Amino acid sequence: MSNKIFDAILTQAITKVKTEKQQKIVESAIQLFAEKGYSNTSTAEIAKASGVSEGTIFKHYGTKDKLLLSVILPFVSELFPYMAQELIKKTMSENTTTFEQFLRSLIKDRVEFVTENREIFQIVVKEIVYKDELKKELLPYALANIPPIFKKVLEEFRERGELVDLPADKILKNLVTFLGGFFVSRFLLIDDFNVSEEEIEDAIQFVMNGLRNPQNNALE
Amino acid sequence: MSNKIFDAILTQAITKVKTEKQQKIVESAIQLFAEKGYSNTSTAEIAKASGVSEGTIFKHYGTKDKLLLSVILPFVSELFPYMAQELIKKTMSENTTTFEQFLRSLIKDRVEFVTENREIFQIVVKEIVYKDELKKELLPYALANIPPIFKKVLEEFRERGELVDLPADKILKNLVTFLGGFFVSRFLLIDDFNVSEEEIEDAIQFVMNGLRNPQNNALE
Amino acid sequence: MSNKIFDAILTQAITKVKTEKQQKIVESAIQLFAEKGYSNTSTAEIAKASGVSEGTIFKHYGTKDKLLLSVILPFVSELFPYMAQELIKKTMSENTTTFEQFLRSLIKDRVEFVTENREIFQIVVKEIVYKDELKKELLPYALANIPPIFKKVLEEFRERGELVDLPADKILKNLVTFLGGFFVSRFLLIDDFNVSEEEIEDAIQFVMNGLRNPQNNALE
C-alpha cells in the first residue's frame, strides 16, 4: 500500500479518537456495506442507521469512498502483516513441528480472526470482486506480502521431507486456491456462524492427503 | 428457479428472435457488467456502447434488472443442468474409468466452457457475491441441482475403491471448495486468458494426492 | 481558445438544434447569471425559471459549468473576431477617413452590439472578474486577438499624421482603458438602457483631444 492517501486514511482511522457518533457511523457502515455492498448502500441509509445527520458523515470522512477505506484498511493492514509474522513464528514453534500442525494452527487462527471480523471480511471480498480500483490496489499488495513468506515456509517443510516434491510455487498456488475457496465459501456465500472443528479437520485431511484412496496406489 | 418471472425472462431470452439492435445491447451489457459490475454500469452507458437509444433498451427489456437476468439466466440455466448430465455421462463413459480421468475431463470441459463465456461467468459471480437477492435465487437452485448428482458420482467412485473412505458429503464439500476457488481465482481475480494444461494437471494432482510427501508415511 | 473542450462546447452551442425547453433553459440561465452571478444562481432556480426539471438541464449541458460556457462562448467568439475584421474594414472604408470617424463608428457599432447582448456581456464581465479560471482562459485569448490588429490600425492613423506621436502600444493602452471603463460603467454598473448619441460624442471628444496631434489642427 504505497499510496499516500491510503496511509493517511489508515493512520487516521487507527489513531484518531472517535466520538460516539463516529463509532456508530463506522458500525452502521460496516453492517450495511457487508449486507448490501458499497454501491448499493447510500450515505442517507448509513446516516439513518447510525442516528446521525448526513452532514456528520461527510464532516468526518470527506467522501463515501474514504469511509469505505476507513473501514477496510485497518482490517487488511492488520490481516496480512500479522499473517506473515505468524507464519514464521508457527513454523519455528515447537508445537508445530509438522506441516499438518502448522496448517491446523494457521487455519484455526485465521478462522478465529475472520469470525471476529466477519462483516469486514465480507466487505473486503465483495469490493475486491466488484470494484476494479480496489482490486488493483489491494491484490498487488497482498501478492507482494504473503506469497514470499509463505513460500519460504513451504520450502522449509519440503526440505524436512514432509511435503510432496514439487516447486514451492505450485504447492502454494493450490494451497491458496483451496484456502481462499474455504474462507470465501464459509464466510461469504454461506453465512456460517461457526466453522466447526470437524470441518477444519476435514479440510486439513483434504489438503494433506487428497481424495485418493491410500490403499489404491495404482497411479495411472 | 421456481420463480415465474425468471422462467418468463428465460424463455423469452432464449426463444425470441433478436433484432440486430438487441444483439448489440446484450453484447454491450455483458461487456460492461463484467467489467464494472451491474451497479456501476448505467443504462446510458449501455445505450452508448451499443449504439442504441436508451428508449430502445427499455422497449425490449423493461427494466435494467430484467436486462441483467436476460444476460445471466441462459448461462446459468445451461451451466448447471448441463453439468449434471455430463457428470453422469462421464462417470459411465469408457474414457473415464478412473476418478482422476473423470476429474480431468470435468475440469477441462468446464475450463473450456467458462473460457468461452468468461464475461458472463464474471457477471454471475460478481452479482452472486454482491446482490443478496440474486444469491438467494441462484444459490439454492445450484445447490438443489448439482450436489445430489455429484454425490452419486462420488459414491460410485468410492465404491469402486478409488476414493478415500469418507462420506460423499465431506468429499464433495472440499472438492467444490477447491474447484470454486480454482475457477474464481483464475477467471475473475486474475484475468487469466488461458489456463494451461500444466496448471490443470497440478490441480488434479493436488486434489488426488494432497500435499503430503508420499515417502513420509508417518501419520501423526 | 485553443482548449478543445471550449471548441466542443462552442460548436455544439452554435450548431446543435435546440428544443424549446433548451431555448428556455439558456434564456433563463442568461437572465439569472446576469442578474445574480453564476455562483449565486442554483440549477434549481434555472430549472424553475425555465419550467423544466433539473434533470433536463444536466441531460443537455452535463454540468453547470458547461451551461455557463454554452452561454458565454458564442458571444465572445463572435465578439472578438468580428471586432478584428470590422476594425480593418473601418480603417479602409471611405466613410472613416479620419481617426475620429473610425472611433465613432467603432463605438457606435459596439454599443449597439452590447446593447443587444447586454445580459451576456454582464455575465462575461462578472465572471472574468470573479472566476479566476475563466479570466485565465478568456483574457489571454482577447489579448492575443484584439491588440495586434488594433495596433496596426493605430499605426496607420498615426502615419497619416492624425495621432499623437507616441508608440502605438501606449496609445492603445490608454484607449482600451477608457473604452473598457466606458462599456463596463454603462452596461454593468449603471444599467443604462440606452447610451445616448450625446454621451458617445462626449466620449469621442474626450478621447480625441487626448490623442489628436496638436500640430494637426484640422478640426472636422
Added chain:
Amino acid sequence: MSNKIFDAILTQAITKVKTEKQQKIVESAIQLFAEKGYSNTSTAEIAKASGVSEGTIFKHYGTKDKLLLSVILPFVSELFPYMAQELIKKTMSENTTTFEQFLRSLIKDRVEFVTENREIFQIVVKEIVYKDELKKELLPYALANIPPIFKKVLEEFRERGELVDLPADKILKNLVTFLGGFFVSRFLLIDDFNVSEEEIEDAIQFVMNGLRNPQNNALE
C-alpha cells in the same frame, strides 16, 4: 451608508480591540475573498487558513456576510471621505496650482493607497460587480460623496481657464470612466505589482490633452 447595521459593523470593526485570532481571521478572509471571491470561499477555508475553529469565526462575526462587511467597510468608509478631503486640500495647495499637478498628485496618492490595500480593493470591486445588494448599498454612497466635491474642484479649475469649456458633469463622467478603467485594469485584471511612474505620466498626458483647453498652450 445610512444603514444602521452597516454603521454598527463599521464602528465595531474600527473601535473594538481585536484578539490575535480575530486579526488572523480578518487577514485570511481578506486574502481568500480577494483571490477566489466571497461566494467561492467557505468559512471552513477561512478557519483553516487562520488556524482557528469555525466556531470562533461565528462567535466574533455572527455571519459570513458580516465578516465580509467587517473587511470592506473600514476600507470604503476611509477611502471616500478621505478622498473628498484630499481633493479639496490638493486644489488649494500651493504644490498643485495646475490641474495637471492636481491630477498627478491625485493618481499617485490613490495608486499608493490601492497598492497598499490591493486585496481589499479587489474584494470591493469584485463584490460590487457580483453582488447586487452590495452594489446597491455602496454605489449610491460613493455617488453621493465623491462627485459633488469633484465637481466643485473641476469647476474651480475650469474657471481658472485650464479646462475645456464643458459642463463639469461631462468632464467628470469621462474622467471617472478613465480613472475607473485605469484602477480596475491595473489592480484587478492584470495583477500589476507596481504601477510605474511612466505609466502614470502616460495616463496623465492622455487625460490632459483631452481636457486641456486648446487655447491654453502654456505647457508646464
Added chain:
DNA sequence: GATGAATGAGAATTCATTCAT
C-alpha cells in the same frame, strides 16, 4: 421498432450556522 427528450426521485457533497463543553 426505434428514438431521444423529459422526468423526478434520490445520490453524494457542501456549507453556514448552532451549541454543549
Added chain:
DNA sequence: TATGAATGAATTCTCATTCAT
C-alpha cells in the same frame, strides 16, 4: 473566549424510466 462536533438545508449531479413522435 474558544473549540469542534453536529446539523439540515441546499446544491450539483446521476439514473432508471416514461412517453410522444
